[in-house]
Amino acid sequence: MSRRRELGLFLRSRREGLTPEVVGLTSGVRRRAPGLRREEVAELAGISVDWYTRLEQGRVGSPSMHTLDALASALRLAPAEYAHLQLLIQSHSVPAWLAERAPxxxxxxxxxxxxxxxxxxxxxxxxxxxxxxxxxxxxxxxxxxxxxxxxxxxxxxxxxxxxxxxxxxxxxxxxxxxxxxxxxxxxxxxxxxxxxxxxxxxxxxxxxxxxxxxxxxxxxxxxxxxxxxxxxxxxxxxxxxxxxxxxxxxxxxxxxx
CATH class of the missing domain: 3.30.450.180 (Beta-Lactamase)
Structure with a gap:
């Protein structure tokens, strides 16, 4: 699974783990899925619903740092989660070599x-x-x-x-x-x-x-x-x-x- 796909899955998991009340919204009508809707996250972050949807689906490139900060705020990310989000948008890849014995x-x-x-x-x-x-x-x-x-x-x-x-x-x-x-x-x-x-x-x-x-x-x-x-x-x-x-x-x- 690609890092872009993992980024989308991570954002989705954080979105589904929030309730409307936590971010100052009202629940309104009964929700069919847990957590916030994509349009609610997009509104809180000040980005378009279409772009955020494609980001969750792993269909767009890495967001800017400004957008990343906005998403972190909208999703109420903890410091460790925000650091992980930053890691996921880095373009470089970690070498695949695995050690087979300890020095x-x-x-x-x-x-x-x-x-x-x-x-x-x-x-x-x-x-x-x-x-x-x-x-x-x-x-x-x-x-x-x-x-x-x-x-x-x-x-x-x-x-x-x-x-x-x-x-x-x-x-x-x-x-x-x-x-x-x-x-x-x-x-x-x-x-x-x-x-x-x-x-x-x-x-x-x-x-x-x-x-x-x-x-x-x-x-x-x-x-x-x-x-x-x-x-x-x-x-x-x-x-x-x-x-x-x-x-x-x-x-x-x-x-x-």
Whole structure:
């Protein structure tokens, strides 16, 4: 799916998530579809209905920054959503190359880290993890896929539901929102589209959350996890991109103080 198409889908998802009252309009007669009408968004943004319709349908080029600001205001976009909207109109494409292994220095780091740690490539394939991660999350290498993938683990492996317990749905939805932001930079690339197709076919939860087009940027936080021995443990986590390999994502866990 092209980035232009993803732009249209993102705008539509934000439009359908708003109610007339939020933007100062009255509901009036019963609406057949959720959210605002296209003509209402166009009026709020000061643009033509025809042009906005074609923008949602992926049939026009990138809007100007002035128009982008107007759309962001009309759709009440949060800062992270506005940043994502700006990313979607950029003309340059992210290279499709995917790392298949973590650099030796990064691997040594996570091996020496005494708490859970793992490394992902841009598609969130798991390239390396330590024994502490296995003790908490289970063996990523046992996933029944061609390559261990964090989304496959979270959405399709029953072990993940045991590890995250009552917070599984919330954490899984947040993870989908994080990956959605990344995916839109790679829209149309077969390696990414194949992953989304597999997950959509296998998980109704994923298909529903993916359709919502929520954007999450959180890179730090806290989690309560049930490790493989059945012990409830509290962690803080930090995700970062190594300076020499910005296409990789390193996540480190630490016990909460």
């Amino acid at each position: 030796a220095a990064v691997t040594r780091l996570i091996e020496q880290w005494q708490y859970p740690a793992y490394v992902l490539n841009e598609r969130w394939d798991l390239l390396a993890w330590n024994d502490a991660a296995t003790a908490v999350f289970g063996d990523f290498g046992s996933l029944r896929t061609r390559r261990a993938n964090l989304l496959h683990y979270m959405l399709l492996d029953k072990t993940a539901q045991s590890v995250f317990g009552e917070t599984w749905a919330e954490e899984a939805q947040r993870m989908v929102g994080k990956f959605r932001r990344l995916y839109d930079q790679h829209a149309g690339k077969k390696e990414f589209d194949a992953l989304i197709d597999d997950l959509s076919d296998a998980s109704a939860c994923f298909a529903n959350w993916w359709q919502r087009h929520d954007i999450v940027t959180q890179g730090t936080g806290r989690k309560h996890l049930i490790d493989q021995s059945g012990t409830l443990r509290a962690f803080e986590y930090l995700s970062m991109h190594p300076a020499d390999t910005p296409h990789l994502r390193l996540t480190l866990y630490m016990p909460t103080v």
